[in-house]
Amino acid sequence: MHHRPTVLMYSPDSIGLGHMQRHAAISGRLVRDYNDASALMLVGSGVGAFFDQPQGVDSIKLPSVQKVGVDRWEPRTLGFETGAMRKLRAGLIRETVKVVDPEVFIVDHLVTGVWDELLPTLQMIRSQHRQTKIILGLRDILDAPEHLTRKWSNDGYYDLIDRYYDQIFIYGCPDIFPSAKVYGLEQRFPEKITYCGYVCSTVDNINGAANGEPVSVLDAKSELGIQSSQLIVVTAGGGHDAYPMMSASISALKELGPKSAVPTIMITGPLMPAKQLARLRQESEGVPITIIPWTKKLTTYLAAADLVITMGGYNSMLETVYLGKRTIVIPRKGPSSEQKIRAKLFADLGLVTNVDLNRLTARKLAGEIERSLASAPPSTACLPMTGVDRAAQAIAQHFYQRTPVQRATHHNNEHLIYAINGFYAANG
8 A cells, every 4th residue: 555655743742731732733744745755743741632633644642741840740640650651652652653664753842851751762773774754853942051051951852853853943033032053053963953933833724724814803702602891811831830920910900900801711630620710719719710721712712812821831822923923932940941032032022911920919900901901912924934835845855765676565453453552562
């Protein structure tokens, strides 16, 4: 049977949904523009089932993990020992690559994956001289440059990138933040670097965009049945660590008082712990706040908003900026400086208002809300939202480089089942 050109995408997904969202956006554009292509995503979050996947895109669910510290993970739900979980995930990844034999394998963010689980796969691809092109995908900001370059040097990541990776995609713009330069990549691998521009799923989201242009606030409110003249939307991606920001937002909205109260939709995210969600419901009593744990119409809610309050995550900020929204950003405290750096950068560009959670009071945030609602929306022209298109084009360039002899033949889907069963038997 003819093997359709395939890209395999690995997403860590140990805290939020950002990695998976980027891959979902790129894979969707890829199969739309190249209708003989297939995209298979390796995901660690069960929330992937909530994302609509077009024909040609599918996912394999790895057992979930959660990040509990710097370079520390543990099983999210299964009572497995860490070593057993690593062995299971690493085996599933390796066997998938062996059977699918993709033209392109994209790794998002983590050079060697969670627990170095990608190393057996990377070693197999190279030792067996497979034709798979291996690409490292990086968002614009990873951490404070001095911290990350020291860590990557100490952990040998630069050597691993040199040994295993053919290309590096950076989902950003060097004129805004020179990621390749500040993270020591430009000096070492100038020929491997491709700046794609920012990846914003909203650009291709049919709920929030029509003919490439965002829908109006009035049209979005009409679609959602919202009657109020003003609307605030509070959101933070997956919501795993969003409680402090959302609780602070509730306190600020209470501070405004009933005369100045603005109807608010709070979308907590599917990864917020149940106890924290229940606490937010209690805190919001008596305030015009509607709490929604999860919705497929997030883009429509953002389009309907007159003000968005969010954290400093890549996807959340790009969605609001693309839609031209007044935005208050409250970045997480840590453990990395990624969100703080991005929030300050975007604030310096005049795109958002940056508020430090450590110095935040209810009165101060209430004042920022009032000022933001009274201000003009920001201009978004300075951000190139070309990441989805350019990444898809760059991936497709590798699709047709194999000869028929090099291209693997896939007899049927049972091949993958046999391979995975064989892995279980060998490692039982």
